[in-house]
Amino acid sequence: MKLYMTENSGNAYKVRLLLGLLKVPYDKAVVDFPGKEHKKPAFLALNPRGQVPTLEDGGRVFWDSSACLVYVARKHGGEQWLPTEPADMAEVMQWVALAGNEIQYGLQYGRNIVRGARQGDLEPCLAMGRTALGALEHRLKEHDWLALGRPTIADLACYPYVALADEAKLPLADYPAIREWMKRLESLPNWTPRS
Numbered sequence: 001m002k003l004y005m006t007e008n009s010g011n012a013y014k015v016r017l018l019l020g021l022l023k024v025p026y027d028k029a030v031v032d033f034p035g036k037e038h039k040k041p042a043f044l045a046l047n048p049r050g051q052v053p054t055l056e057d058g059g060r061v062f063w064d065s066s067a068c069l070v071y072v073a074r075k076h077g078g079e080q081w082l083p084t085e086p087a088d089m090a091e092v093m094q095w096v097a098l099a100g101n102e103i104q105y106g107l108q109y110g111r112n113i114v115r116g117a118r119q120g121d122l123e124p125c126l127a128m129g130r131t132a133l134g135a136l137e138h139r140l141k142e143h144d145w146l147a148l149g150r151p152t153i154a155d156l157a158c159y160p161y162v163a164l165a166d167e168a169k170l171p172l173a174d175y176p177a178i179r180e181w182m183k184r185l186e187s188l189p190n191w192t193p194r195s
């Protein structure tokens with residue numbers, strides 16, 4: 001299994017977390033972002049979006065962190081990280097969807113704007129980021145994990161950009177349940193610290 005990634009990519013970090021937790025060996029293909037390797041034809045042939053993470057395994061290629069998480073969880077994680085029972089699977093995927101929407105367009109893009117890596121208006125990002133953090137805090141006030149009472153890909157999909165929310169000008173001081181959930185995640189055996 002080969003993971004196209006950068007060390008800084010929060011989206012690639014989601015997949016690295018799951019691979020680490022499941023102790024799945026993989027090759028890291030570090031993409032040369034400053035050299036724009038991800039926008040060149042060879043990489044675009046793998047992923048037409050020109051983004052990381054992109055995962056290659058057994059002659060198949062998958063892009064988007066959600067697809068990579070689904071693939072690794074189902075191939076290597078049994079029923080633990082993404083079960084196939086319909087209601088359980090939907091409960092997990094609703095949080096993966098939050099990660100791909102409000103968290104990406106709010107927290108990820110907001111952080112990029114603050115860091116000067118993206119042009120745009122910060123205000124809509126802050127609004128979306130607050131929606132995401134509000135939904136997470138509401139859930140985590142009463143539950144240890146986002147879905148099913150145990151860690152799943154729901155938690156891994158949401159974690160990386162929530163953990164960096166202060167860099168998007170959304171400090172977590174007012175979100176105590178989120179801070180406790182992050183500590184629980186970071187204490188899991190075989191957790192990969194952010195590089």
Ligand SMILES: N[C@@H](CCC(=O)N[C@@H](CS)C(=O)NCC(=O)O)C(=O)O
Nearest residue numbers: 009010011050051052053064065066
């Ligand atoms: N929805 C995608 C977003 C991926 C994404 O934004 N990746 C960033 C790195 S964290 C990237 O490759 N940016 C370069 C670009 O979009 O041109 C996912 O979840 O994988």
